Amino acid sequence: MSSKAYALYKKDLNSELRTRYAVNSLVMFIIVAISVILFSIGNEKITQSLTSGLFWVVIFFSAMSGLSRAFVAEEERGTSLTLHLIASPSTVFSGKLIFNLILVFCMNTIVAVLFSILFEAFIIRNFALFAVAFVFGNIGLAVASTIIAAIISKAGAKGTLYPVLSFPILLPLILTCVQLTLLSNQGADFEAAKFELAIVFCYDVIMLTGSYMLFDFVWKD
Amino acid sequence: MRNKYVFGGFIIVLFLGFMAYLFTQSNIKYENDFAKVKSQDKIVKATGSWVKEKSYEIDSQNRLFSFYMVDNKGNQMKVLFNGTMPNNFESAKSVVVTGEYKDGCFRASNILTKCPSKYEGQNVENMKTSNL
Numbered sequence: 453m454s455s456k457a458y459a460l461y462k463k464d465l466n467s468e469l470r471t472r473y474a475v476n477s478l479v480m481f482i483i484v485a486i487s488v489i490l491f492s493i494g495n496e497k498i499t500q501s502l503t504s505g506l507f508w509v510v511i512f513f514s515a516m517s518g519l520s521r522a523f524v525a526e527e528e529r530g531t532s533l534t535l536h537l538i539a540s541p542s543t544v545f546s547g548k549l550i551f552n553l554i555l556v557f558c559m560n561t562i563v564a565v566l567f568s569i570l571f572e573a574f575i576i577r578n579f580a581l582f583a584v585a586f587v588f589g590n591i592g593l594a595v596a597s598t599i600i601a602a603i604i605s606k607a608g609a610k611g612t613l614y615p616v617l618s619f620p621i622l623l624p625l626i627l628t629c630v631q632l633t634l635l636s637n638q639g640a641d642f643e644a645a646k647f648e649l650a651i652v653f654c655y656d657v658i659m660l661t662g663s664y665m666l667f668d669f670v671w672k673d
Numbered sequence: 674m675r676n677k678y679v680f681g682g683f684i685i686v687l688f689l690g691f692m693a694y695l696f697t698q699s700n701i702k703y704e705n706d707f708a709k710v711k712s713q714d715k716i717v718k719a720t721g722s723w724v725k726e727k728s729y730e731i732d733s734q735n736r737l738f739s740f741y742m743v744d745n746k747g748n749q750m751k752v753l754f755n756g757t758m759p760n761n762f763e764s765a766k767s768v769v770v771t772g773e774y775k776d777g778c779f780r781a782s783n784i785l786t787k788c789p790s791k792y793e794g795q796n797v798e799n800m801k802t803s804n805l
Contacts, residue, residue: 624692644715647695654692658685665681 456539460547467525468551478518478559485510486566503574504633507567508626511560511593513615519555519597520614522548523605532605541671542664549598556594560586577639585632585645588652592625592659599663602670625655703769707748716773723768724749731758742768742779751778761788 468474489506526532535544564586567574576582597618604613628651635645642649704710704717721744723729729740738754752770762768765786772781 624696647698651692651695654688654695658688658692661681661684665678 454546456543457546457550460535460539460544461550464522464547464551473525474518474521474555478514478555479562481514481517482510482559482563482566485513486563486570490570498571498573500573500637501634503567503571504637505630507563507574507633508630510563510567512622512626514559514563515556515593515597516615516618518559519552519594520601520604520611522552522598522601524601527605536671541668544671545598545602545664545667548602549595552598552601553591553594556590556597560590560593574637576636578636578641581640581642581645582633582636584649585629585636585652588649588656589625589629589632592652592656593622595656595659595663596621596625599659599666599670602667625652628652628655705744706746707742707744707750708746710779711748711750711774713774716771718769718771719744719750719779720767720769721745723762723765729758729762739778742770750774752781752784753778754781754784759784759786762786764788 489510523532526535539547568576600614600618600621604617607613628648632645632648632652635648702717703720705720707719707721710717710719719742721742724741724743727741729738731738736755736757738756738758740752741749742752743749752772754770759765762784766789767787769785769787770779770781771783771785772779774780
């Protein structure tokens with residue numbers, strides 16, 4: 453199963469390298485969003501809580517623009533039937549999840565680096581806490597966006613449905629991650645952030661089990 | 674096959690309950706005992722009232738507003754607030770300050786004032802005399 457999932461990931465990676473659809477839209481979105489924020493701030497001094505909020509706003513919307521393609525592309529090219537034949541639903545989901553995970557990690561690392569260069573208030577004082585929050589937050593984001601992409605791939609208005617559906621699902625994750633980013637910017641220790649970390653961890657576990665259970669029904673037409 | 678859903682559902686319910694519990698824990702708590710506020714170094718909402726005898730101070734240079742607060746057990750603490758005095762501060766019955774206790778005084782990021790209501794009940798005798 454894991455070798456098949458890896459093969460699916462390789463296939464997605466190859467087709468992504470050929471078309472560069474997701475990478476292009478992600479990079480474009482990140483650049484546009486961050487420069488709009490920079491222009492609108494101007495000389496204003498913004499607070500730490502505002503920057504950590506903006507950080508996750510940029511991540512949320514760039515995920516919306518780039519990650520929705522995972523299953524939509526299969527439907528558009530008419531290759532989803534072949535996938536039905538060659539692999540079990542959980543294998544397909546694993547393959548897509550690995551690809552989205554890597555995409556999310558690359559994207560968010562770029563956003564984090566750009567934020568720490570461009571924003572004076574965005575200084576990570578507790579790097580270990582930020583890294584842990586970042587990893588858990590990214591896993592949650594990737595899992596949620598993959599299952600939502602699978603759900604909307606059969607629907608009509610894909611572009612609008614995606615952010616609308618993901619907003620309530622991602623809201624607890626984003627809110628907690630904003631809090632965690634703020635805490636790591638203030639240099640708080642793990643003791644102060646333990647509840648938030650536990651919330652993000654619970655969210656990841658719930659999303660993982662929930663999406664593996666639901667994907668069978670989503671995939672089986 | 675059936676087992677998988679039972680097991681998965683069990684995990685989801687378990688963690689959902691755990692998460693709901695954690696959400697209630699992570700919120701900022703109200704505290705009306707200043708001895709506890711002083712001993713812990715996390716952000717709380719301290720409730721008490723303003724000590725009118727020790728008047729407030731406004732430092733317009735540094736935009737600092739400071740005053741003394743007392744809780745119902747008589748513990749006092751100094752509150753520093755980075756900003757201007759709230760409008761109805763002087764008539765406030767009780768004050769709620771959000772922030773944390775550091776270096777001998779409470780650094781507030783927000784002040785809420787509770788004002789006496791305009792519509793407090795009058796007893797019937799007074800109403801009759803005032804109407805006449």
